[in-house]
Every structure is written in structure tokens, then in C-alpha cells.
Amino acid sequence: MTDGAPSLPEDVEAVREALVEWYERDHRDFPWRRTDDPYEILVSEVMSQQTQLDRVVDAWEAFLDRWPTADALAAADRADVVRFWTDHRLGYNNRAKYLHEAARQIRDDYDGDFPRTPAGLSELMGVGPYTANAVASFAFDAGDAVVDTNVKRVLHRAFGVEDSDDAFERAAGELMPEGESRVWNNAIMELGGVACGKKPRCDEEGCPWRRWCHAYETGDFTAPDVPTQPSFDGSRRQFRGRIVRTLGEHDELALDELGPRIRVDYAPDGEYGREWLRELLSDLADDGLVDVNVRDGETVARLR
Ligand code: SF4
Numbered sequence: 001m002t003d004g005a006p007s008l009p010e011d012v013e014a015v016r017e018a019l020v021e022w023y024e025r026d027h028r029d030f031p032w033r034r035t036d037d038p039y040e041i042l043v044s045e046v047m048s049q050q051t052q053l054d055r056v057v058d059a060w061e062a063f064l065d066r067w068p069t070a071d072a073l074a075a076a077d078r079a080d081v082v083r084f085w086t087d088h089r090l091g092y093n094n095r096a097k098y099l100h101e102a103a104r105q106i107r108d109d110y111d112g113d114f115p116r117t118p119a120g121l122s123e124l125m126g127v128g129p130y131t132a133n134a135v136a137s138f139a140f141d142a143g144d145a146v147v148d149t150n151v152k153r154v155l156h157r158a159f160g161v162e163d164s165d166d167a168f169e170r171a172a173g174e175l176m177p178e179g180e181s182r183v184w185n186n187a188i189m190e191l192g193g194v195a196c197g198k199k200p201r202c203d204e205e206g207c208p209w210r211r212w213c214h215a216y217e218t219g220d221f222t223a224p225d226v227p228t229q230p231s232f233d234g235s236r237r238q239f240r241g242r243i244v245r246t247l248g249e250h251d252e253l254a255l256d257e258l259g260p261r262i263r264v265d266y267a268p269d270g271e272y273g274r275e276w277l278r279e280l281l282s283d284l285a286d287d288g289l290v291d292v293n294v295r296d297g298e299t300v301a302r303l304r
Contacts, residue, residue, distance in 0.1 A: 019209065
């Protein structure tokens with residue numbers, strides 16, 4: 001990685017599929033994830049800039065009840081919009097003013113139709129590059145890969161992407177399946193928000209990238225916004241990570257072949273021996289990552 005180039009796994013397709021499948025199986029169900037209306041999405045994005053997502057839900061629904069379309073908002077009195085913002089404790093009032101102004105632009109300058117690209121959307125009042133890209137992705141499936149703090153943390157931990165904006169942009173862009181910004185950006189942000197938070201929950205959330213993840217293998221979970229090792233018991237996780245990584249490099253391994261590759265002090269009948277290894281493998285099997293079979297009296301493990 002001397003020139004800062006990301007070191008993504010060779011099988012990028014498998015990495016993508018694993019994440020999208022994980023996301024689609026179960027994700028937090030925010031109401032704005034069920035719409036592709038650009039106005040509704042813009043309102044949710046502007047509200048979420050300052051406020052926790054769980055609190056945004058009520059405010060978002062109330063706002064849309066009152067001003068259901070960009071046209072309705074454009075016709076509103078600005079003081080009412082600002083008052084709504086203050087009453088719902090949504091942060092800087094300027095955001096309410098900008099949102100109102102953006103609705104007027106849509107009505108007056110765009111004949112009521114939202115621009116569809118990040119560049120077009122950033123012409124709207126108060127819409128910065130991040131919001132423009134989010135609206136292009138979630139409303140029109142026409143965005144670029146999102147790179148925010150959550151995404152940086154995931155990319156740094158999983159693939160060792162170095163801490164530079166340029167490297168993050170490139171890695172994120174390379175990973176995103178072309179033309180699928182809606183599902184992809186939702187999925188990777190969900191991964192960063194739910195599984196790969198500052199205190200990672202790799203196993204608890206069934207992270208779909210464990211088999212490739214550098215941090216999961218090495219036990220080093222520091223990240224650009226997590227400068228010191230988060231406080232949690234990482235040692236078991238670290239060995240699980242090594243097992244997954246080692247099995248990824250072999251077709252199938254018997255216990256005594258796997259053990260010494262996982263820890264140097266492996267001794268079949270010792271404290272860190274077959275029993276210890278069986279227990280880890282059984283956890284990984286419960287998580288659906290590994291298959292464990294007994295063949296000719298010998299326990300063998302392989303990645304599922
Ligand atoms: S395995 Fe853990 S550290 Fe790696 S990407 Fe998943 S949640 Fe993050």
C-alpha cells in the first residue's frame with residue numbers, strides 16, 4: 001500500500017454480495033428507507049445532520065404531514081418552518097431556512113422536478129456534497145459511494161485502507177457495485193452504524209466481512225476516529241478471526257493442522273488444544289461461518 005492504494009480482497013464480488021445479503025436480511029427500518037421520493041429523502045437527510053436517527057423519525061413524519069411536497073413547503077411561511085424546527089429541537093434554524101429556500105428553487109427554477117445527479121442537487125440551497133450524494137443515491141440510485149466517518153472506520157478496519165481522504169474515496173468507489181448506490185450506500189452505512197461502531201460488534205451482529213477483515217484477524221480495532229484500542233475482550237474474537245482467515249486459505253483442515261496455525265503454543269491436549277479449538281469452531285459454526293465434520297474419527301473444519 002505504498003501509494004495509498006486500497007488492498008481490497010481479490011474476490012470483490014463476494015465481498016459485495018455478502019454485505020448486500022446481510023443488509024437485506026435484517027436492517028433498521030427507518031421510514032425514509034422505504035421511499036424514493038427525493039423531497040422526503042432530502043428532509044430526512046437535513047434533519048439527520050444534527051439529530052439522532054431515532055429521534056428524527058417523529059419529526060420527519062410530522063414535517064411531511066404538514067408539508068407533504070416540495071410545493072407545499074415552498075408555499076409555507078418561513079417563520080412556521082423555523083418554528084417547527086425549534087419545537088422539534090432539530091438544531092440550527094438555518095437548516096430550516098435553507099430547506100424552505102430549496103423547496104422554492106425546485107418550484108421556481110426546476111418546474112417542480114428535482115435534479116437527479118449529485119452535481120445537480122448541490123445547486124440547491126444548503127445542500128452540500130454529502131447530502132447531494134445521499135439524495136442522488138436513495139432517490140435516484142444515481143449517487144457515488146458515500147464516504148463518511150462510519151464508512152471510513154469500516155474500510156480502515158476491514159481492508160487496512162490508509163487514513164487519507166483520497167485512499168478512502170478510491171476504495172469506497174471501487175467497492176460499490178456500479179449503478180447500485182441505493183442499496184450499497186445504505187448497506188455499508190448500516191454496517192458502520194450497527195456492527196462496526198467505535199466498539200465493534202463483529203460476532204454479535206454477524207458481520208458479513210469477518211472472513212476478509214484485517215482487524216478481525218489481528219485484533220487491532222483502532223480506526224481514524226478510534227485512536228486507541230476500544231475496551232472490550234478482543235482475544236477470543238482475535239482467534240476466531242485467525243481461524244476464519246486460515247480456513248479461507250485452505251480447503252479443509254483437521255484440528256491439529258489448524259491449531260498450530262492459530263497459535264504457536266497450541267498443544268493437542270493442553271489448555272490451548274483440541275477442546276479449546278473445538279469450542280471456537282462450534283461458535284463459528286453456530287454463526288454460519290464454518291462447517292465442522294467428523295471424518296474417519298477426525299474432526300475437520302472448512303469455511304462454509
Ligand atoms: S469484522 Fe468487525 S471490525 Fe471487521 S468490518 Fe466487521 S464489524 Fe468491522
